[in-house]
Amino acid sequence: MEFDITKHSLTPKHTKLDSKEEEKFLEDTKYRKVHLPKVFLEDPSIQHLKPVVGDIIKIERKSPTAGVAYFYRVVSDE
Amino acid sequence: MIASPVFKKIDKIVFNALSPQMIKKMSSAKVVTPELYDKEGYPVDGGLMDVRLGVIDPGLRCATCGSRLKECPGHFGHISLARPVIHVKYIRTILSFLRGTCQECSHALMDEKKAKRYIKELADLRQIKPDIYWDKVRKVMAEMTKQTKCPHCNAKQNHVVLEKPTTFVEKETQLRISPIEIRSRFEKIPDEDCELFGLNAESLRPEWMVLTILAIPPVTARPSITLESGERSEDDLTHKLGDIVRINQRLFENINAGAPEIIIEDLWDLLQYHVTTFFDNNISQVPPARHRSGQPLKTLSERIKSKEGRVRRNLAGKRTNYSGRTVISPDPMLELFEVGVPMDMGTVLTVPEIVTEWNLEYLKKFIERGPKEYPGANYVIRPDGKKKKITEETKETAMEELEPGYIVERHIMDGDVALFNRQPSLHRMSMMAHRIKMLKYKTLRLNPAVCHPYNADFDGDEMNLHIPQTEEARAEAELLLSVKNHLISPRYGLSIIGCVQDALAGNYLLTRSDMKMPFNEAVSLLNNSNVTDFSGLPNKDTVTGKEVFSALLPPDFSFTGESKAIDLGETGKEVLIRKGKLTKGVMDSNNLGQGAGMMLRKLHEMYGPNTTIIILGNIFKLGIQMLMKRGFTIALSDMDLPKKVRDGINAALDGAEEDVDNLINSFHAGELKALPGRSRNETLELKIMERLNAARDETGNIVAENADPKSHTMIMAISGARGKLLNLAQIAGSVGQQALRGQRISGGFKGRTLSCFKEGSLTPASRGFIKSSFSGGMRPDEFFFQAITGRDSLMDTALRTPKSGYLYRRLSNAMQDLKVEYDNTVRDVSKKIIQFRYGEDSIDVSKSEGGKLDIAPILEEVQR
Numbered sequence: 001m002e003f004d005i006t007k008h009s010l011t012p013k014h015t016k017l018d019s020k021e022e023e024k025f026l027e028d029t030k031y032r033k034v035h036l037p038k039v040f041l042e043d044p045s046i047q048h049l050k051p052v053v054g055d056i057i058k059i060e061r062k063s064p065t066a067g068v069a070y071f072y073r074v075v076s077d078e
Numbered sequence: 079m080i081a082s083p084v085f086k087k088i089d090k091i092v093f094n095a096l097s098p099q100m101i102k103k104m105s106s107a108k109v110v111t112p113e114l115y116d117k118e119g120y121p122v123d124g125g126l127m128d129v130r131l132g133v134i135d136p137g138l139r140c141a142t143c144g145s146r147l148k149e150c151p152g153h154f155g156h157i158s159l160a161r162p163v164i165h166v167k168y169i170r171t172i173l174s175f176l177r178g179t180c181q182e183c184s185h186a187l188m189d190e191k192k193a194k195r196y197i198k199e200l201a202d203l204r205q206i207k208p209d210i211y212w213d214k215v216r217k218v219m220a221e222m223t224k225q226t227k228c229p230h231c232n233a234k235q236n237h238v239v240l241e242k243p244t245t246f247v248e249k250e251t252q253l254r255i256s257p258i259e260i261r262s263r264f265e266k267i268p269d270e271d272c273e274l275f276g277l278n279a280e281s282l283r284p285e286w287m288v289l290t291i292l293a294i295p296p297v298t299a300r301p302s303i304t305l306e307s308g309e310r311s312e313d314d315l316t317h318k319l320g321d322i323v324r325i326n327q328r329l330f331e332n333i334n335a336g337a338p339e340i341i342i343e344d345l346w347d348l349l350q351y352h353v354t355t356f357f358d359n360n361i362s363q364v365p366p367a368r369h370r371s372g373q374p375l376k377t378l379s380e381r382i383k384s385k386e387g388r389v390r391r392n393l394a395g396k397r398t399n400y401s402g403r404t405v406i407s408p409d410p411m412l413e414l415f416e417v418g419v420p421m422d423m424g425t426v427l428t429v430p431e432i433v434t435e436w437n438l439e440y441l442k443k444f445i446e447r448g449p450k451e452y453p454g455a456n457y458v459i460r461p462d463g464k465k466k467k468i469t470e471e472t473k474e475t476a477m478e479e480l481e482p483g484y485i486v487e488r489h490i491m492d493g494d495v496a497l498f499n500r501q502p503s504l505h506r507m508s509m510m511a512h513r514i515k516m517l518k519y520k521t522l523r524l525n526p527a528v529c530h531p532y533n534a535d536f537d538g539d540e541m542n543l544h545i546p547q548t549e550e551a552r553a554e555a556e557l558l559l560s561v562k563n564h565l566i567s568p569r570y571g572l573s574i575i576g577c578v579q580d581a582l583a584g585n586y587l588l589t590r591s592d593m594k595m596p597f598n599e600a601v602s603l604l605n606n607s608n609v610t611d612f613s614g615l616p617n618k619d620t621v622t623g624k625e626v627f628s629a630l631l632p633p634d635f636s637f638t639g640e641s642k643a644i645d646l647g648e649t650g651k652e653v654l655i656r657k658g659k660l661t662k663g664v665m666d667s668n669n670l671g672q673g674a675g676m677m678l679r680k681l682h683e684m685y686g687p688n689t690t691i692i693i694l695g696n697i698f699k700l701g702i703q704m705l706m707k708r709g710f711t712i713a714l715s716d717m718d719l720p721k722k723v724r725d726g727i728n729a730a731l732d733g734a735e736e737d738v739d740n741l742i743n744s745f746h747a748g749e750l751k752a753l754p755g756r757s758r759n760e761t762l763e764l765k766i767m768e769r770l771n772a773a774r775d776e777t778g779n780i781v782a783e784n785a786d787p788k789s790h791t792m793i794m795a796i797s798g799a800r801g802k803l804l805n806l807a808q809i810a811g812s813v814g815q816q817a818l819r820g821q822r823i824s825g826g827f828k829g830r831t832l833s834c835f836k837e838g839s840l841t842p843a844s845r846g847f848i849k850s851s852f853s854g855g856m857r858p859d860e861f862f863f864q865a866i867t868g869r870d871s872l873m874d875t876a877l878r879t880p881k882s883g884y885l886y887r888r889l890s891n892a893m894q895d896l897k898v899e900y901d902n903t904v905r906d907v908s909k910k911i912i913q914f915r916y917g918e919d920s921i922d923v924s925k926s927e928g929g930k931l932d933i934a935p936i937l938e939e940v941q942r
Contacts (some may be wrong), residue, residue, distance in 0.1 A: 030901070035910050065929065066919035078210055 005044055013060040016049040017072075022056050025072070039073035051075045095282040101293045105156035106130045106142045109294055112324040114312065126319050131155050132297040152296025157322065159290055160329035161342075162257040163350045164244045166357050168287035173240050174275055175264060175284050176255070178222035182233035184266035186274050187225035197273045215276035222274065242363045244350055257350075261288040289353065294319060314375040315356075318367065322352045400545045402427055402522075406500075407536050409523040410702055414575065414695050415561040417498050417512035418523025419490065419543065424452050424516050427545050428487035429494055430459070435482050444488045445477050452489055452516075459485040490514050490545060495552045497544040497559065498524070500532040504886065507531035507567070507574060511559040527581070527698055528561060530672045531574050562687040565694070566679065568924040573675030573682065577698050579799050580710070582667050584701030585627065586797035587708060589665045591646050593623030600626045603707060607699035614658070623704075624660045630696045632685060633658040639676045642668040643796040653677075667798025670697060679927060716791035717810040717853050723784040727777045727811050731849050734773030735842055738766050742840050762840070767815070767822065770847055774814040778807035785810065813848035813856065816867045822846055823863055832859055 005011050017025055026033070039046060039057055046057055055075040063069035107130035113122045121127040129141040132152030140150040164172065179186055186193055196218050203211045226235050236248040238255070246255045264287070269279035277284065300313035312320075329345045355367040358379040366374040382388050402423045409418055419427075433441055447454035449468055458466050458476045461483040468476055480486070490496070492515055499509040510531070517523055522541055529535060546552045557563075567574035577585065587593060595603075600621045601612055614629035615621060637655040644651055645664045653663030655677070669677035682690045719727075744750045745762045752758045782803050785792050794800045808814065816823055823846035829837040835844035843849065846863040850856045856864065895907045902920045904913035916922075923929050 031903075031911065035905070037911060063918040065917050065921070066915070069915065069918035071914060078207070 006048055011045050012062070014046050014049060015058045015060075016046075016051060017056045017058055025056065031072075033074050036072055036074045038076040041075055041077045046075070053077050092281065095286050096293060097283065097286050098291045101154075101156050101291050104154050105293070106153040107155040107294075109155050109157050109319075109323055110327070112320045112327070114316070114320070115310075126294070126316055126323065127297055127302070128155065131294065134297050134301045150298070152298030154296055155294035157292045157294060157319075157326060159292060159349065159353075160326055160333060161346050161349065162261050162288045162290045163346075163353045164257055164260070165287050165289050166244060166354045166361060169240065169244065171275070171277070172260065172284075172287050173238065173246070174219050174223070175267070176238040176246060176260065178219055178275060179263065179267055179271070180228035180231060180233055181235060181263065183228060183231040184263050185228065185230045185268065186271035187222040187228060187235065188274065189229040193271065193274060197270060200273060200276070212276065215274075218274050219276075243361050244354060257288050261285050261290070264288065292322065292353065314369075314377060317369075318352065318356045318375055318377055321367070322349070322356060325349045325352055398544065400427055400547055402543045403540055405521045406534060406539050406541045407521040407523055408526045408529075409517075410526055410581075410699065412515060412523055412525045413513075414525050414527055414691055414698075415513055416515045416525070417496060417543065418515050418517040418521075419496070420520045420522065421452060421516065421518055422520060423522075423543070424489050425449065425454065426456075427490045427543070428456050429490055429545060430485045430487050430547055433480060433482050433484040433486060438480065438482065441486045441488065442477050442480060444486060445473060445480065448473055453491050455486050455488040457487040459487070490516070492516055495546055495555050497546065497555055498522075498532075499542045499544070500534050500539065501542075502883065504533075505531075505569070507564045508533075509559065510561045510564055511555040512561060525695075525698075526578055527575050527672070527694070530576075530578070531564060531567075562691040565682055565687055565690055566924050567673075568922075570673070571679075571923040571926045571929055572673060573678040574672060575694065576672035576675040576678055577667075577670040577694075577701055578672065580705045581698045581701035582670060582797050583710065583794055583799035584703070584705035584708075585665045585670060585697060586643065586793065586799070588623040588700070588704045589627050589645075589660060589663075590623065591648075594620050595623070595626070597621055599707075600629075603700065603703050604629055606703045607696055609696055609700075627665060627697075627700070628655075628659045630693055630700065631655065631658045631660070632681075632689065632693075635681070635684065637677055637680050639663075639669055639680075642666045642798050664797075665697075666796070671798055710790055712790045712794070714853065716786070716789040717806065719781070719784055719810050723780060727780050730776045730780065731773055731812055734769055734776075735849075737769050738842055741765055741769070745840075763822065766840070766842070766845075770815050770842055774807075774812065777811035777814075778803060781807045781811045809852045811851055813851060813860070813864065815842075816846035816848060816863045818846075818867060818870055823866060832862065834859055 006014070025031075033054070033056075036056070041051060041053060049055075049057065051057065053075050057073045057075060059071040059073065061069050061071060107128045108124065109126055109128065110124040111122060113125050114127045115125075116122055121129050123129075129138060130153065132142075132150050133140045133147050136147050139146060140153070142153045143150055188196070200211070200214060200218070203214055227233070228235060236250045239247050239249050241247050246260065247253065248255060264283075264285035267284050272279040272284060275284075295315060300315040300319075302310050302312045302316065304310055325345060325348050329342065329349055332342055332345060351364070352367070354361065354364060355375070356377050359366045359375055359377045360380065360383075367377075368374050380387070384390065402419075404420065404423070412418055431437070431441060441455070444453060444455040445458065445468055448470060449456045455468055458468060458480065460466070460479075466472065466476065492513075494514045495511055496514050497509055498512045501508075503509055508531070510528075512524075515523075522543060524532075524534070524541075532541070534541065546555050561575070565573055565575050597615070597617075597619055600615060603626060604612060604615070609630065612629065614631070614633070616625055635655060635658045637653070639653040640651045641653045641663050642651070643664055643666045645662070648663070651663070653665070653669060654661045665677070668674050678690065678694060681693060685693075741750065741762060745758065750758060750762060750765075753761045753764065756764065785806060787793075787796070791801070791806060795803050795806055823831055825831065827833060827837075830839055831844055831846065835841075839845075843859070846866070848856060848860040848863060850860055896904055896912055897906075898916045899905050902915050903911050904916050905911055921929065921931060
């Protein structure tokens, strides 16, 4: 039996920024990619996004303080 | 740019292992005899205390550098070992080398092409991604270990196992590989091959891990102490080195005399043991070397390691001067920001004051009074930095030579800044700056309202006092650490300092609508609580308590809130302050208390810390004065209930018992249906507990309704000064169910809790339900149940404290460098993002109300 973990209630929503969004994101926030947290290329919860090393993954988490909090991770192979 | 005074800059630091040649080169003496001193008490040549290794006796000169005690830094010596021994700290590396290199030709077990590729790869990795370098090395090593045949000479490889602590055995032949053999194998390993093991052959050749020569630390690193009896007591390291030298010499002699191999082997093992324990005396499977008294020796590793080691004891934490510590006690007449300092500390703790032409005469007076008479001075520091102690004899000369530029260390006086601290220093409020107030008697005094941030009580607690010694330190202490800047907790954004106990009860009674007093009494009340401005008080013959309280508030202060208690003649809990007048409601722990204090929070928001701390101090004192004027006491009769009420309580409890009996009967009859996801037993327990809790609440309500609200016990509970209604219910009504790990008490005997119950009994009484009250007295079995839970909670607190302490240590060490940057991200020192918005909502809790931003009142303010 295969289970789609992205449908699990404990898996937060992951989305991939496309190149335009990514450019805007980096420009708006002035974040540098090397300073962002990483996510494994093989991470099960991003497999459906067909990630490539260097992609930025946006994670939408529930937060007890803010309601919804956004996290960003850079796909990394190490 | 101005020329920088830096003429040598450290580019990098490399940690290397000492090579045998290096040890020999830096050695200034070869140690050959375990003797320390000759008959005259002079260090023996070639002994462990050799004068060439440095001096620790006053008067002697170092034979190496010619300097005296304290000038000579000490010099290393060496011992050449009769047979090589393994260095314990390299044991894992030695094992990987033995497994990864050929036992015949000593090449790495990998063909040349592959090896070359890996070496290049590793070198690159080290430059670009140092964080995964070691993972890669481990992988390469694993690959070599797997080989059973040498790719260079085709020799078959035996599997090497480590027999702890320090012997290596070939698994197939069960033969020991002697350190000599290991060394000779390692000597043949080519430099490049070392790279495959993550080793730079220039820094550490593999064969250096097998010791042939041992560096002896200088005498200055292991000084001996002379006891009062004139006897000398040597350092633990010297003892250990003595053992090594003694065995080493015996080994030499036996080898030279051609003794049988068994004897030599035994001595060799012994030498290995001594060298091992010299480095680390805490290795598993090695019995620690001990003193004659039986306590383990502290050798090299123990000197550095753990809490008592060099790092945490001497480098990360140090002892301080200008500090004091004693027992604390309360003094409600002190201001919140003051600390009472006993006179005995006053003559020891000092503040440096620079002499100018304007304070010359003033400071001369201090010197004149000397170190004994308060306020005097203990030291004078000349402009050249010479520090002179002031005594009865030197007083006169010190006063004469005093001129601008000198520094006088005068005794602390009222108003000086001091840091006040109580361990464990878990949050920033554990160390705050107070103003000194010199007092008689022997304890440090603090206002009971600041106990909460320090978590202090007066059952024998001690606290520390530090006196900042520079202008910068004083300024920083006042700006960042003073009590007034810590009224609001950064944890939950509410007042952490507030009224307690009698101050709460007093303010509750004062602001209740039945409080009226003549004008002159109100004035005296305010006067006693440090208020001198009575303009806030209405000019009437009789004033109400609310008006007295309002006299402390700023005239334009407005506040809407909710109290815990209900004012007499009111139905709601609303508290209203309009234009500095308390018009409705009572003041209690909801608005004045610590950890709540909504009114204090509002005051702080509107008028800032300086005003708030003064008002809070006044409110506190007013409450105490009020209670003193009125008188306050409790009696057992406070908890007495009329017979009718007691009957009502009993009826409620009986009803519960009957219901539980019915539940048990239906359970035994098989009629009780299990709840989803629970067994029938669990369902029964759940239902019983539910019913008994309801009974407890019911009795609690009966007690609350029928207890005399005028009784002082009730006043304390209502105002939040001390005790909860639950405590009252337990005293007057019923103690209730005793729970162990969330369950009713079970076990102890077979199928029952005590031998006075029937086996398998599930009745409330047999499972720890205490029907009696504290005032009525408990039955023996009930008493026992109470003791069970009492002991359990005692154990729990005793065990939890150290556990959570260590947890906190790990947490704070892991997060100590994290910082909120200007873009609201939380980042570490390398600017890596930890959190994208601080707390995920970018709210500074200390500037919010309970972690939330309430915009409505701000809008209202703006619109108006």
